Amino acid sequence: MTLGQTTAKASPAIRAPTVTGRPKPAQVVAAKSNSSTTASGNTKAPLSKEPPLPASSDSEILLSRINSQTPTAEPRIGLARVLSRRLTVLDLKPPYPETVGNLLAQISAHYLSAAAISPRQHDAYIELAAILERYSTLEEVAAIYGAFPFSDVPSNDDLFIASEINRIYIKLKRFKDPALLQSLVREGRAGGIAILSKYIEVLDKASENKVLIQLYAGVNGKSVDDPDMVAFFKARYWM
Numbered sequence: 001m002t003l004g005q006t007t008a009k010a011s012p013a014i015r016a017p018t019v020t021g022r023p024k025p026a027q028v029v030a031a032k033s034n035s036s037t038t039a040s041g042n043t044k045a046p047l048s049k050e051p052p053l054p055a056s057s058d059s060e061i062l063l064s065r066i067n068s069q070t071p072t073a074e075p076r077i078g079l080a081r082v083l084s085r086r087l088t089v090l091d092l093k094p095p096y097p098e099t100v101g102n103l104l105a106q107i108s109a110h111y112l113s114a115a116a117i118s119p120r121q122h123d124a125y126i127e128l129a130a131i132l133e134r135y136s137t138l139e140e141v142a143a144i145y146g147a148f149p150f151s152d153v154p155s156n157d158d159l160f161i162a163s164e165i166n167r168i169y170i171k172l173k174r175f176k177d178p179a180l181l182q183s184l185v186r187e188g189r190a191g192g193i194a195i196l197s198k199y200i201e202v203l204d205k206a207s208e209n210k211v212l213i214q215l216y217a218g219v220n221g222k223s224v225d226d227p228d229m230v231a232f233f234k235a236r237y238w239m
Helices: 025-034 058-068 073-090 098-117 122-135 138-146 156-171 178-191 193-205 209-220 227-235
Strands: none
Touching: 058 073, 073 098, 073 122, 098 122, 122 138, 122 156, 138 156, 156 178, 156 193, 178 193, 178 209, 193 209, 209 227
């Protein structure tokens, strides 16, 4: 080494200062996530939010609507349907326990209430009659259908109820009931006299000649004294 030359020392590497203060947010999050592990190594289940309160049942909702609104048929029919589903779930066989009788009374009350509010509410009559036919008597079914107010120009739903009256009243042998004759005429005018052939055969065997005369005259829109009708009735030995 010559005089005048100096050797530069390498400057030491700079180290990052050690901070001993509060941990960074990321460290806090990591610490919290690790704290869910117990000393035994088992992981605790994460805390869940408080479960929501159970919703009101269908029947409670419908009852509140019935009690708070202007009377309408729909919520009463809805409540009757909820109660009738209980009968379906029970799926009981006769002889039925007292539970069925109590449910039938409630169901009938709601359907009849709907029919009183809306007299031409077909669903109230049709659904109640179907339930009563399964769990009660045909006489009760006949009473329900017999109370239905038909329109002068029957709808399809009217004609369905008319066909049910014909089926049930013939089965009960209520041949002279005016409701039967009127329903037979309605159905015959809508579908033709041939659609009533099985009922006409029953009435003929029962010698219900007067009913048959009125039936044929009504379906044809003629008087029982019409010459063509009279000739037909005599040919069938009804006169």
